[in-house]
Amino acid sequence: QKEVEQDPGPLSVPEGAIVSLNCTYSNSAFQYFMWYRQYSRKGPELLMYTYSSGNKEDGRFTAQVDKSSKYISLFIRDSQPSDSATYLCAMRRGGKLIFGQGTELSVKP
Amino acid sequence: DGGITQSPKYLFRKEGQNVTLSCEQNLNHDAMYWYRQDPGQGLRLIYYSQIVNDFQKGDIAEGYSVSREKKESFPLTVTSAQKNPTAFYLCASSMLTDSNEKLFFGSGTQLSVL
Numbered sequence: 001q002k003e004v005e006q007d008p009g010p011l012s013v014p015e016g017a018i019v020s021l022n023c024t025y026s027n028s029a030f031q032y033f034m035w036y037r038q039y040s041r042k043g044p045e046l047l048m049y050t051y052s053s054g055n056k057e058d059g060r061f062t063a064q065v066d067k068s069s070k071y072i073s074l075f076i077r078d079s080q081p082s083d084s085a086t087y088l089c090a091m092r093r094g095g096k097l098i099f100g101q102g103t104e105l106s107v108k109p
Numbered sequence: 110d111g112g113i114t115q116s117p118k119y120l121f122r123k124e125g126q127n128v129t130l131s132c133e134q135n136l137n138h139d140a141m142y143w144y145r146q147d148p149g150q151g152l153r154l155i156y157y158s159q160i161v162n163d164f165q166k167g168d169i170a171e172g173y174s175v176s177r178e179k180k181e182s183f184p185l186t187v188t189s190a191q192k193n194p195t196a197f198y199l200c201a202s203s204m205l206t207d208s209n210e211k212l213f214f215g216s217g218t219q220l221s222v223l
Contacts, residue, residue: 043216088151088152102149
C-alpha cells in the first residue's frame with residue numbers, strides 16, 4: 001500500500017463547476033500538507049500549504065485537512081479552463097516530502 | 110528574477126553513456142532536491158542535499174550520482190547503471206527552517222534513451 005493515495009483521474013468538468021480533489025494517507029506522522037499544481041511538462045508550483053486540521057481558503061481554492069480520517073481535499077470554486085492541470089498532494093515525513101501520483105483535471109469552456 | 114534553472118530541457122542518452130543534468134538556483138536556498146516523475150506516477154525522490162558538500166540518498170538513488178560543491182548548484186548524473194532512465198526529472202530547492210518544507214521547482218528535463 002502506498003503511503004499517499006490519489007485518484008489519477010482524468011477528471012473533466014464544465015467551466016464554473018466546483019471541483020473536489022482528494023488524497024488519503026496511511027501514516028499518522030504526517031504533519032504538513034500541500035497541494036501543488038503542475039501544467040503539462042512544467043515544474044509543479046505550490047498552491048496551498050496547511051498544517052492543522054480544518055479549512056484554509058485562498059481565493060477560489062480551499063484546502064481541507066481531516067487528520068482523524070487521514071484525508072485531505074482541495075476544492076476549486078468557479079473552475080476556469082486555466083485551472084486545467086495536474087494537481088499533486090504532498091505530505092511531509094521527516095525531512096522528505098511524499099507526493100501523491102497526481103490528479104489530471106480538465107475544465108471545459 | 111529569482112528562480113531555479115534546469116538545463117537542458119530535452120536530453121537523449123545512448124546505451125552505456127553517462128549524462129549530467131544541470132540545476133542552478135539563485136534563491137539562496139539551503140536545500141536542493143532531485144525528483145523523478147514517470148507518467149501517471151507521483152514524484153519520487155532521488156537525492157537531496159541540505160548543505161554544501163553533503164547529500165543523502167532518496168528512495169530511488171541507484172544508478173544516479175550528485176555533487177554539491179556550491180550552494181547554488183546541484184547537478185545530477187544519470188549513469189549507465191540506471192537501466193530505465195527515461196523520465197521527467199525535476200530539481201527543487203527550499204529554505205530549511207523548523208517547519209518549512211515548501212519546495213520551489215525548476216521547469217524540468219525530459220530524458221529519453223536513443
